[in-house]
Amino acid sequence: MTAAPAASPHAPANATLSLLKTRKSPKVLDMAGPGPTPDEVNEMLAIASRVPDHGKLAPWRFIVFEGEARERAGEAIAKVFLADNPDADAERVAIERSRLTHAPAVIAVVSKAGPHAKIPEWEQTLSGAAAATLLVVAAHALGYSATWLTQWFSYDARVRSALGLAEDERFIGFVHIGTPAHPPEDRPRPALADIVTRF
Structure with a gap:
């Protein structure tokens, strides 16, 4: 009997490819429970930390907002907004x-990028963006939906301080994780011919 040929190490991982092809970002207003368990959150964060990281600097960190912590953070955001818009209704x-x-869990990805003798700050920031991307993908792999947003308060120094960031840290974004109230619609994706050239 002839032995079956060994599987190619480059054979496509169909489940992984299917997962990546189906990831969508629902509107946060359409999110509901259930949200991830503490163990699932830890698993997502462990996966998110497995990103390219020149120099092994880990130039990013995460802040988890769950339960009433989301409301306390919202109070800080509203306070700054009111300071700038005292007549707001x-x-x-x-x-x-x-x-x-809106979502049961929100995880902020924080950039700790800074000057380095060999590693440009830009590369460090991109590593943090990669961590946010893996966090979104990990949430999808666990059966949740995730949406990565920034919004105005991400760029406000007063909000950053109120939410625990050091002066030299920045928000890469807030990843909202939950269960969509209804299946999110896909949006048009760019045609490869419009975004790919070959040198």
């Missing part, structure tokens, strides 16, 4: 207060 302030409460 209650409905508008409520929108700011609820920024992190």
Whole structure:
């Protein structure tokens, strides 16, 4: 009997490819529970940390907002918004207060990129963006939906300070994780002919 040929090490991992082809970003207003368990959050974060990282600097970190912590963060955001918009009506302030409460879990990806003798700050920032991407993919792999947002408060120094960032740290974004209330619609994707050239 002839032995079956060995599987090629380059054979496609169909489950992984299918997963990557189906990832979508739902609107956070359409998110609901259930959210990830503590063990699932830890698994997502462990996966998110497995990114290219020139120099092994780990120039990023994560902040997890769950339960009432999302509301406390929203209060900080609303406070800054009101300081700049004292005439804003209650409905508008409520929108700011609820920024992190739509999904059961929100994980901020924070860049710690800084000057280095050999590794450009830009590379460090890109490593943090890669961590955010893997976090989104890991959430999808575990059966949740995830949406990566920044919004105005990500860039406000007062909000950054209130949410625990050092002066030289920046938000790469907030990854909202939950279960969509209904299946998210896919959006048009760019044609490869429009985005690919060969040198």
